[in-house]
Amino acid sequence: MSAQGSAGVIHDIGYRRYAGERTSRAGITRALLFSGVLAVFGFGRSGKAKVLPFALLGMTLVPAVIQVGIMSIIGLSSDLLNYSAYNAGSSFLVVLFVAAQAPVLFSRDLRSGVISLYLARPLGATAFALTRWASLVLAILAFVLTPLLVLFIGGLAAGASFWEELPRVAVALAGAVLLAMLVATVASLVASWTLRRGLAIAGSIMVLLVGLGVTAGLQEVASTEGATGLAHWAALLSPFVLVDSVQVSLGDATSQFPAPADSAATGLLLLASALALMLLGLALLVRRYRSRGA
């Protein structure tokens, strides 16, 4: 209004208070959840942080694209599309992705000390730990679901029947959710205890990949020796074998491993045990964060 006001002078208006709206606890949790998912893929971090997750994502898509390509060019039947075995087949890439990116959510906070800032904010240790875990689950889901969706949509485009494919892909999706939750629990525990990124990566790879090999070997030996019970329960040692076993026994998928559960009851029992182990892991994770706050 005044003459000075129109002269284009920059005024230092000093410190401004904030009287506006503030988000609820749920709003804060949601913000943390999605910023965590984005951080896993390198958003909000340095440019080179995006290279690895997207390179791995690209690599895990290659088989799906090739399968869909072969199907549409040569015109093979849609039986070729084996959704539920896809992530066990590319387990190496899934493990690499999880091992490399879990430290982003877990080791980084604890190592750089940001955790003390988070814990001095409204959420608190328990909600923080569980939200971090949920972020990792969502990120892994994005990683394992994308190739399945490429297969499914590509298959449909190449002439597969929607209603024939749907139950098979649904089993695979459910398996992917279970896989993401189990793998996230293992990786978050490893990453929150080994504060160095390199150690966390090596540790996660050890636990997940070597666990996979050992489990497959153990099942092989146990089933040739006739110890089928042991062979079934060995699946609890590796999320990949377990998800395969549950998919086979409950969802009528074809197995990639020597000794899948042979009855629905065993499958259910395995599933329940795996979920119980997961809850135990989450309790340990929460304890870890609670002790860091003090």
Add this chain to the structure above:
Amino acid sequence: MTVIQTTALTKRYGSAQVPALDDLSIEVDDGVTGLVGANGAGKSTLIKILLGLLAPTSGSASVLGHDIEGSGEQIRRAVGYMPEHDCLPPDMRCIDFVVHMGRMSGLPPAPARERAADVLRHVGLAEERYRLMGGYSTGMKQRAKLAQALVHDPELVMLDEPTNGLDPAARDDMLALVQRIGHDFGIPVLVTSHLLGELERISDHVVVLDGGRLLRSEATRSFLADTGAVLIEVTGEADAQRRMGEALAARGLSCRPHGGLIEIDPLAPALPTEAGDTPEGGRGPDAGALDGEAAAAAHDRLRDLVRDTAADLDLGLVRVQARTGRLEDVFRDEVPA
């Protein structure tokens, strides 16, 4: 307004039961409050208890009217906290980090961005805010840490050793900033330091902790009040200081060398006033109790004596300086053991 109140707050760690805080009852008001103590005096423990991150062994406390037991979330919503140690992710840009921290304190997305830019300007990181914090100097890191404590417009900020690791110039900037927060921004500040001289300059009130116990809690002014003692410096031959000291002693003054200066105790006992002056001089609260006029007269008489003595000895009087209290004296006086 009282922003922090603790009653008989005690915290013991582990099985050894060594108290980190021992029966601590303090009140913190508006403005800048300094929390002073040596390393391990219990400063950080107190802050963690006030934030609800640690449970006290016994006693109670309230922050901004919220009880620490059961209202941790409300307290953490309203308080900004700057920890002592490193707490910045190296692979994030400062602006993104401060926005994120604002969101974590309950700001909606747009206000978080706006306030982050605002606050970074106030702490002096406007130019560098788009850089990754891994490349920041210690001074810039301290500023970024301060920005994240202010981004949600807290009703109280707790700053744990904000000048840690800073060079003298950066230290002065940081202290000026802390003072601005307390006075210009109107946000009550609780700031800790083990350097007493720093808090002397910026705080309105000082709480001194020692071994988890409250040593003193007073307005900074009363720590720094004129003690009535005088420091003088003389020039002349090589032994000028010694001669001057002996001459002063001969006139009945109690004095002692103080580096290159001579410290002379106040002249209070010789004064024929009705004010009940204490012979050791009024330090801290006693200084205020001195009768103002009598004290001024005593100061004048002391200075006259010093001048006459120097003239008699034919020495040059370089300096006559009132010896004000220093926070260090609190420890010298009250922790002889």
